[in-house]
Amino acid sequence: MRRQFIAGNWKMNLDRASAVALAKGLVKEAKNVDGVDMAVCPPSVYIDAVGKAIAGSKIGLGAQNMYHEPKGAFTGEISAGMLLDLGCKYVILGHSERRHVMGETDGEINQKVHVALEAGMTPIVCVGELLVERETGKTGEVIRHQFDGSLVGLSAEQMAKTVIAYEPVWAIGTGRVATPQQAEEVHLDLRKIIEDCYNKETARAVRIQYGGSVKPDNAADLLTQPNIDGALVGGASLKVDLFMGIIAGV
Ligand code: PEP
Numbered sequence: 001m002r003r004q005f006i007a008g009n010w011k012m013n014l015d016r017a018s019a020v021a022l023a024k025g026l027v028k029e030a031k032n033v034d035g036v037d038m039a040v041c042p043p044s045v046y047i048d049a050v051g052k053a054i055a056g057s058k059i060g061l062g063a064q065n066m067y068h069e070p071k072g073a074f075t076g077e078i079s080a081g082m083l084l085d086l087g088c089k090y091v092i093l094g095h096s097e098r099r100h101v102m103g104e105t106d107g108e109i110n111q112k113v114h115v116a117l118e119a120g121m122t123p124i125v126c127v128g129e130l131l132v133e134r135e136t137g138k139t140g141e142v143i144r145h146q147f148d149g150s151l152v153g154l155s156a157e158q159m160a161k162t163v164i165a166y167e168p169v170w171a172i173g174t175g176r177v178a179t180p181q182q183a184e185e186v187h188l189d190l191r192k193i194i195e196d197c198y199n200k201e202t203a204r205a206v207r208i209q210y211g212g213s214v215k216p217d218n219a220a221d222l223l224t225q226p227n228i229d230g231a232l233v234g235g236a237s238l239k240v241d242l243f244m245g246i247i248a249g250v
Pocket of ligand 1: 173175211
């Protein structure tokens with residue numbers, strides 16, 4: 001049985017004080033939550049402070065990105081070991097902003113996925129089509145291409161530990177959410193791809209989150225779809241009541 005997993009991607013928002021205050025507010029509310037995995041992914045410079053604020057709570061710590069090399073002359077980059085050192089359990093990889101703003105490729109994302117898994121972290125690997133791709137009927141093809149490129153070379157055991165986030169790019173930060181049927185269709189396709197590449201057991205184990213304008217008022221309809229196992233939340237993860245309102249939709 002897959003456990004629902006709600007993760008907040010704080011992106012490049014907040015300052016140190018507001019990040020810690022948000023974390024503390026979530027810790028207080030999370031005490032009453034059972035049967036759901038929760039995580040927050042603060043900006044890297046605040047991971048340490050937020051990690052301290054959520055220590056001992058039900059909320060896991062994650063990062064928004066990392067580099068695939070373990071150390072060396074890579075100015076500005078952060079390694080898996082450094083994230084582990086700060087207590088990170090999760091790392092978001094291949095977010096659409098990294099793919100489309102920073103130009104990250106499937107090959108680069110794949111290197112990071114392997115390194116994260118070898119380090120014992122759970123990668124949250126994002127895939128998703130652009131609006132033009134959806135409108136021209138290319139969603140299935142794009143998702144398959146990103147899956148093959150970003151997740152190539154994983155053992156069945158590694159695949160089962162990986163979280164996939166289906167995030168249609170046109171729904172991220174736009175207020176335009178995929179319908180539960182649109183999301184479920186892609187989630188089911190992803191599960192079929194996993195079964196095709198691995199086996200039924202692995203396909204059943206992988207958690208697939210939906211991301212893209214999830215809010216308390218649309219969460220329950222999305223999260224009760226059979227193949228949607230949680231949400232990756234951007235904007236609404238910056239407010240305690242909104243994030244907890246989404247968790248209540250599980
Ligand atoms: C995201 O950044 O992963 C995201 C889904 O953002 P939002 O919830 O704001 O659409």
